[in-house]
Amino acid sequence: MNEIATFCQSFKKDFTPRAQDARQPVRCWSEKDVLDGKVVDAYVIILRTRGCSWALASGCTMCGYFNDSMFAPVSENDFQSQFEKAMQSYKGEKIVKLFTSGSYLDPHEIPVPVQHEILSVLTERAEKISVESRPEYVTEKRLAAIHKIVSSKEFEIGIGLETSNDLVREKAINKGFTFNDYKKAVKLLKKHQMNVKTYVLMKPPFLTEKESLNDCIRTAQDIAPYTDIISLNPTNVQRHTVVEYLWKRNQYRPPWLWSIVEFLKQSKSVTDAFVKCDAVGGGSMRGAHNCGVCDRKVLNAIEEFSLSQKQDALNNLTCDCKEKWLDQLDLENLSFGSFVDFARWKP
Ligand code: SF4
Ligand SMILES: [Zn+2]
Numbered sequence: 001m002n003e004i005a006t007f008c009q010s011f012k013k014d015f016t017p018r019a020q021d022a023r024q025p026v027r028c029w030s031e032k033d034v035l036d037g038k039v040v041d042a043y044v045i046i047l048r049t050r051g052c053s054w055a056l057a058s059g060c061t062m063c064g065y066f067n068d069s070m071f072a073p074v075s076e077n078d079f080q081s082q083f084e085k086a087m088q089s090y091k092g093e094k095i096v097k098l099f100t101s102g103s104y105l106d107p108h109e110i111p112v113p114v115q116h117e118i119l120s121v122l123t124e125r126a127e128k129i130s131v132e133s134r135p136e137y138v139t140e141k142r143l144a145a146i147h148k149i150v151s152s153k154e155f156e157i158g159i160g161l162e163t164s165n166d167l168v169r170e171k172a173i174n175k176g177f178t179f180n181d182y183k184k185a186v187k188l189l190k191k192h193q194m195n196v197k198t199y200v201l202m203k204p205p206f207l208t209e210k211e212s213l214n215d216c217i218r219t220a221q222d223i224a225p226y227t228d229i230i231s232l233n234p235t236n237v238q239r240h241t242v243v244e245y246l247w248k249r250n251q252y253r254p255p256w257l258w259s260i261v262e263f264l265k266q267s268k269s270v271t272d273a274f275v276k277c278d279a280v281g282g283g284s285m286r287g288a289h290n291c292g293v294c295d296r297k298v299l300n301a302i303e304e305f306s307l308s309q310k311q312d313a314l315n316n317l318t319c320d321c322k323e324k325w326l327d328q329l330d331l332e333n334l335s336f337g338s339f340v341d342f343a344r345w346k347p
Pocket of ligand 2: 320322
């Protein structure tokens with residue numbers, strides 16, 4: 001195991017899982033999304049599992065999803081109870097996003113009969129179902145079985161590729177798979193008429209703001225032939241992660257909202273994919289943020305663009321802090337380490 005993988009693993013070794021109720025989902029909520037060009041309601045369910053297998057082995061540098069995991073197998077009965085509870089608040093939203101903070105297709109997380117049972121219930125009720133998986137679980141056998149269940153509806157698998165650069169994915173993210181693995185999974189998904197959503201990570205640790213912005217734009221270009229949707233994930237500082245370790249030592253700053261705006265503007269000239277961004281924790285010190293004065297305005301514009309794809313939403317955004325962001329893009333590569341926003345820092 002290399003050093004960054006060992007470091008990622010050390011956070012799990014020292015971690016005592018919180019007492020969690022295996023019969024309750026992590027969270028469920030309703031949000032807006034787009035289906036066939038129209039804004040519709042989407043219902044998000046996060047099932048509680050034993051945890052992402054990759055996270056249990058070492059995990060990604062920015063991922064703290066394991067904080068909500070059981071670290072022990074969850075029984076079929078418990079999954080049934082979680083799903084029933086989740087569906088009590090379902091109001092007929094057209095899209096259902098079924099997440100596990102890991103891989104829905106990983107049989108060690110969710111037993112295959114449970115995966116299929118849940119999908120068949122949702123196929124009866126929703127127009128589109130979206131799940132997530134690492135590429136190694138996307139196999140011919142699994143997709144053929146799922147295709148039989150969901151073929152009457154739109155079905156999407158989200159893959160956290162993060163970047164098309166194998167070096168960045170290995171050394172800065174510790175993701176544990178290659179761009180080629182992603183391409184192979186996409187080929188299988190297309191064969192089974194399934195849609196592909198690709199997550200792109202903005203600002204992994206060890207990259208400057210400018211390096212990360214350029215990496216995201218390059219990635220959007222590289223994955224244009226493979227993906228239907230690009231979902232930009234700005235890094236937020238999650239607990240018990242390498243990112244949090246660096247952030248606490250003033251060696252990491254989450255991305256500026258200006259970088260997200262710039263990415264969204266430029267992405268349309270390199271890809272035809274639907275491009276969106278969900279800035280989790282946006283505006284806070286742990287999430288993507290600007291100066292604090294303009295954050296809400298810029299976040300609203302990002303949200304509007306993510307639903308409409310209209311560049312107009314991003315034009316005419318101004319604030320004094322934009323100059324600081326531009327300075328950082330120019331200067332940070334000359335400095336040692338990542339710039340920290342001391343202006344907003346309250347220890
Ligand atoms: S980012 Fe995805 S693959 Fe990486 S540890 Fe988290 S859940 Fe697992
Ligand atoms: Zn500002």
